[in-house]
Amino acid sequence: MLKTKKVLFIGAGSMAEAIAAGMVNQEKLPPSNIVMTNKQNDQRRIELMKNYKVVALPYSEVQVQEADLIILAMKPKDAETALIELKPKVKADQIVMSVLAGISTGFMEEILPEGQPVIRIMPNTSSTIGESITAITGGQSVSMEHIELAKELFSAIGRVKVIDEEQMDVFTGIAGSGPAYIYYVLEHIEKTAQAEGFDEDLAREIAAQTVFGASKMVLDTQASPESLRKKVTSPNGTTAAGLKALKENKAGQAFAEAILSAKERSAAIRKEYEKVSV
Numbered sequence: 001m002l003k004t005k006k007v008l009f010i011g012a013g014s015m016a017e018a019i020a021a022g023m024v025n026q027e028k029l030p031p032s033n034i035v036m037t038n039k040q041n042d043q044r045r046i047e048l049m050k051n052y053k054v055v056a057l058p059y060s061e062v063q064v065q066e067a068d069l070i071i072l073a074m075k076p077k078d079a080e081t082a083l084i085e086l087k088p089k090v091k092a093d094q095i096v097m098s099v100l101a102g103i104s105t106g107f108m109e110e111i112l113p114e115g116q117p118v119i120r121i122m123p124n125t126s127s128t129i130g131e132s133i134t135a136i137t138g139g140q141s142v143s144m145e146h147i148e149l150a151k152e153l154f155s156a157i158g159r160v161k162v163i164d165e166e167q168m169d170v171f172t173g174i175a176g177s178g179p180a181y182i183y184y185v186l187e188h189i190e191k192t193a194q195a196e197g198f199d200e201d202l203a204r205e206i207a208a209q210t211v212f213g214a215s216k217m218v219l220d221t222q223a224s225p226e227s228l229r230k231k232v233t234s235p236n237g238t239t240a241a242g243l244k245a246l247k248e249n250k251a252g253q254a255f256a257e258a259i260l261s262a263k264e265r266s267a268a269i270r271k272e273y274e275k276v277s278v
């Protein structure tokens, strides 16, 4: 069913690229069924066409009505303008999806024609390699079929969970922004390994495989991180010494604060940009 759908990305930045790349790389959708448009950056469209063989057009040349699914992927500050631009072009049966942090289904519904099916989505950039964890939540006019279609589409780029809209801000703090926290951890492991004499490539591989292996253990064995941690930690051994330093430096609390700060920012973005000014 998915293979015949036409997807239009409005916004062609990092996130749109990660999703489109995932769909193309995982062969879930022929590249010719993916149309990408942006505001002004011609070079960017050329790059996307070259790298993924998708169709990338200036907005003025896009036949919006030909798309089955429209994915909004601009910055939240541009949401209002983009929705106002889209309103006269959209057909009643087109599903309008948004990956914008903070922006609610209610705001989209307020601007788009009455009864338009809208879905809010929060993927992450691991979409590129089919390893996102993506949350979806539907608006007022969304049917089970619409949700199933969104699930099918986004399962092309990783795992998909349907959640309540109230959970979207914290989900964004955990999984939307989460890859950046892990990259930050990797940067620090890598830096330390280099300082201790490993060359850059080896330092990177050691750090990334360690994080990857630990994550895969949790997913594959379904054991709790706590129980797996205990198995690594010998009494009075090296790990106990390492964990003591993490606790003394409040590393656990730092992660909790990162998630909650991102959650708060998601809610603040909504306040800041959900103002219909025209």
Ligand SMILES: NC(=O)C1=CN([C@@H]2O[C@H](COP(=O)(O)OP(=O)(O)OC[C@H]3O[C@@H](n4cnc5c(N)ncnc54)[C@H](OP(=O)(O)O)[C@@H]3O)[C@@H](O)[C@H]2O)C=CC1
Pocket: 010, 011, 012, 013, 014, 015, 016, 037, 038, 039, 040, 041, 042, 044, 059, 073, 074, 075, 076, 078, 081, 082, 085, 099, 100, 101, 122, 123, 124, 125, 176, 177
């Ligand atoms: N990056 C991430 O990890 C994640 C991002 N998101 C969300 O994805 C969205 C996009 O983020 P990201 O890809 O990083 O942003 P980028 O800045 O990389 O890309 C934004 C894109 O939107 C285009 N654009 C802006 N206004 C319009 C408009 N009115 N009509 C058409 N296109 C428009 C820009 O075009 P031009 O360049 O020509 O100006 C650009 O292609 C954000 O809302 C973010 O919250 C969600 C999950 C993860």
Ligand SMILES: O=C(O)[C@@H]1CCC=N1
Pocket: 101, 172, 176, 177
């Ligand atoms: O930083 C941001 O606002 C976006 C949303 C989630 C990841 N990147």
